[in-house]
Amino acid sequence: MMAVESDKVTADVVEVxxxxxxxxxxxxxxxxxxxxxxxxxxxxxxxxxxxxxxVESASAGDGTSTR
Amino acid sequence: MPIIPQDDQEYLRNLFDEKLEHGVTLRxxxxxxxxxxxxxxxxxxxxxxxxxxxxxxxxSDKLTLxxxxxxxxxxxxxxxxxxxxxAIVLEGQNKGSVRFxxxxxxxxxxxxxxxxxxxxxxxxxxxxxxxEVLAGLKDPVHIKVFVTPT
Numbered sequence: 001m002m003a004v005e006s007d008k009v010t011a012d013v014v015e016v017x018x019x020x021x022x023x024x025x026x027x028x029x030x031x032x033x034x035x036x037x038x039x040x041x042x043x044x045x046x047x048x049x050x051x052x053x054x055v056e057s058a059s060a061g062d063g064t065s066t067r
Numbered sequence: 068m069p070i071i072p073q074d075d076q077e078y079l080r081n082l083f084d085e086k087l088e089h090g091v092t093l094r095x096x097x098x099x100x101x102x103x104x105x106x107x108x109x110x111x112x113x114x115x116x117x118x119x120x121x122x123x124x125x126x127s128d129k130l131t132l133x134x135x136x137x138x139x140x141x142x143x144x145x146x147x148x149x150x151x152x153x154a155i156v157l158e159g160q161n162k163g164s165v166r167f168x169x170x171x172x173x174x175x176x177x178x179x180x181x182x183x184x185x186x187x188x189x190x191x192x193x194x195x196x197x198x199e200v201l202a203g204l205k206d207p208v209h210i211k212v213f214v215t216p217t
Contacts, residue, residue, distance in 0.1 A: 002210065004189065005198060009201065009208050009210065015172065016214065031213055034211070048193065048194060049196075
């Protein structure tokens with residue numbers, strides 16, 4: 001949804017079982033796993049507010065990893 | 068036998084009639100058809116994904132499938148940020164980039180349908196605060212959501 005609303009956002013849905021090398025690179029052991037700007041990451045579904053917070057942090061360059 | 072069951076096709080046909088506003092192009096990067104098998108250039112799910120997308124776009128005249136051979140159009144694919152196939156890039160009223168990498172199976176098929184509607188309309192159900200944050204973004208944000216078929 002966020003990529004629909006903002007020209008700054010690219011959103012990928014990756015079916016990782018087809019790409020084991022990608023799963024390994026990003027250490028995907030459980031799904032869903034979300035990674036924002038190769039830095040902030042979390043597993044499991046999160047409410048919209050949490051994802052927006054991650055997007056805001058990532059854009060500001062605050063690469064804090066949250067779990 | 069179709070990939071999308073007949074009942075689901077009818078449901079989707081009605082959904083698209085009701086909810087799609089503007090046209091959406093599904094730019095599909097896949098492996099070209101060739102009698103030769105080239106090591107390193109295989110794609111187990113490309114054929115099934117192509118068939119699925121053919122059925123899907125047949126359910127609405129607002130949906131268009133644009134098929135690209137990933138290995139022939141490698142430069143264009145790289146410029147679009149595509150380095151794995153099958154890959155689907157949605158193009159419509161979206162401001163940013165919406166992409167599906169791998170076959171959109173299981174639950175992700177529902178996500179694809181939702182995104183088609185949002186891309187067609189250019190709007191989403193995001194809260195006002197979320198929209199404010201997105202409007203204020205200064206730098207690019209790349210969100211990757213890893214899933215498996217469920």
